[in-house]
Amino acid sequence: MINNLLLDISAGTIDWSRAQFALTAIYHWLFVPLTLGLAVVMGIVETCYYRTKKPFWKDAARFWQKLFGINFAMGVATGIILEFEFGTNWSNYSWFVGDIFGAPLAIEGIIAFFMESTFVAVMFFGWKKVSSGFHLASTWLTGLGATISAWWILVANAWMQYPVGCVFNPDTMRNEMVSFFDVALSPFAIDKFFHTVTSSWIIGAAFTVGVSAWYLLKKREQKLAVESIKIGSIVGLIASVLAAITGDNSAYMVAKVQPMKLAAMEALYNGGTDQGLTTVAWVDLFKQPDYAKEKEPASRIAIPNALSILATHDSHGYVPGVNDILNGYTKADGTKELSLQEKIERGKKAISAMKTYRSGDKSAAVRKTIQDNMPYFGYGYVKSADQIVPYIPLTFWSFRIMVGLGIVFILFFIVALFFVYKKDIAKQRWLLVSAIVLVPLAYIASELGWVVAELGRQPWTIQDILPTWAAVSDLQPGSVILTFFIFLVLFTAMLGIEINILCKQIKKGPEHTDIEQIVNN
DSSP states (O other): OHHHHGGGOOHHHHHHHHHHHHHHHHHHHHHHHHHHHHHHHHHHHHHHHHHHOOHHHHHHHHHHHHHHHHHHHHHHHHHHHHHHHHHHTOHHHHHHHHHHHHHHHHHIIIIIIHHHHHHHHHHHHOTTTSOHHHHHHHHHHHHHHHHHHHHHHHHHHHHHHSOOSEEEETTTTEEEESOHHHHHTOHHHHHHHHHHHHHHHHHHHHHHHHHHHHHHHTTOSHHHHHHHHHHHHHHHHHHHHHHHHHHHHHHHHHHHHOHHHHHHHHTOSSOBSSOOEEEEEEOOTTSOOOTTTOSSOEEEEEETTHHHHHHHSSTTOOBOOHHHHHHOEEOTTSOEEOOHHHHHHHHHHHHHHHHHHHTTOOOHHHHHHHHHHGGGGGGGGOOSGGGTSOOHHHHHHHHHHHHHHHHHHHHHHHHHHHHHHHSOGGGOHHHHHHHHHHHHHHHHHHHHHHHHHHHTTTTEEETTTEEHHHHSOOOOHHHHHHHHHHHHHHHHHHHHHHHHHHHHHHHHOOOOSOHHHHHHO
């Protein structure tokens, strides 16, 4: 039971377990978005082959599918390790909510993973064994399987940030699912899915344009490069606009259910109505600000009323800051949000009542105390305000760099489309070099999005229900440190191997199945 184990778990175990999970998640996310993004590109390219029957499009489809396959294999390996860590490093979490959290992960493994595994085999080995229509369907279904896989994983993550569809059962001392549809179709999960997937399409598009730009710089595979830039830029522009729209919806949901995260994203210490959206401000990256004393970050430049619009869809809407959340405030609907100290007291009541219930007193009064105070259960383990305020500088700058790069990608894809359709893009060396540079920047933007999402909700593994120090396994710090560095070496080697194989395949280029027919076309 969590209460029994908590006192025996060292700070080193908690910190290194968090670091290990962050390491695995960061490396895993280097592979996943390219899988989701390239799935769209290769599907469009093969659709062009299906409609035209030109060998050029078949060769192009097989080329992008090879790069997809290399990346797909690496993503599977890191994903499996990530899921195992819930049982090894976060067993208290898994025990406490495993009935809920395990459901979407089980569905992902049974349906989505097997779906994409089946059709990826047809896609790679079925060119001469199945009809062109069935092969095209297999290619799209491979991408769909990967996207469905992402859906269930993001459902699980969204539930951690917005726990719905569950109740606490004092007889089992576990949270149990009461509505699968509330979990699977929560508004938080829907927004997170669409924002994450569209941002992954940006990476696939940027990768496609970057590889094609390299060919043009080397004066190789020019037809492949130009046609791929057209497809990649269209996908990238659409995805960039959709990511901005879904990002706005995500921010609105964060404001509703994770106000502390929004306050950290904005370095908003004291909130109010008519809040402006900070564009730039001086927030020291290496020092947590003294939010209790500072009114706002130094040198702040903001867009008037924009944060109120983003958070409440009302230009005069009230947005709480860090201090408002700690001290308590009144919401727009007139209800009062409890102060941190009040939440701590309610959390302690829940914990005390649970102990009483376990000792044998299962009266209606004890049950009611548990039920009334369970929404604040996690606060019973909190001792000070510093524990529930995320590290503001990293959250603040991660959000701004992510948004800034998103704007850059919208502009880049517009410019790329102009030159590829209206000018000779092969002569625009500055644009081709920019395309290559933007490939790693797309990854940085995507990773920073996850930094905002995960670091911004600290210290909660489950929002308001379970802090990290109550969710971790009772392990010796030394064993976690050892596996951390093992994984660091392993994942770095895997990443290096993938980059090496990808570069070799790109240098090799597509295999031409019918040179004469390609020339004629």
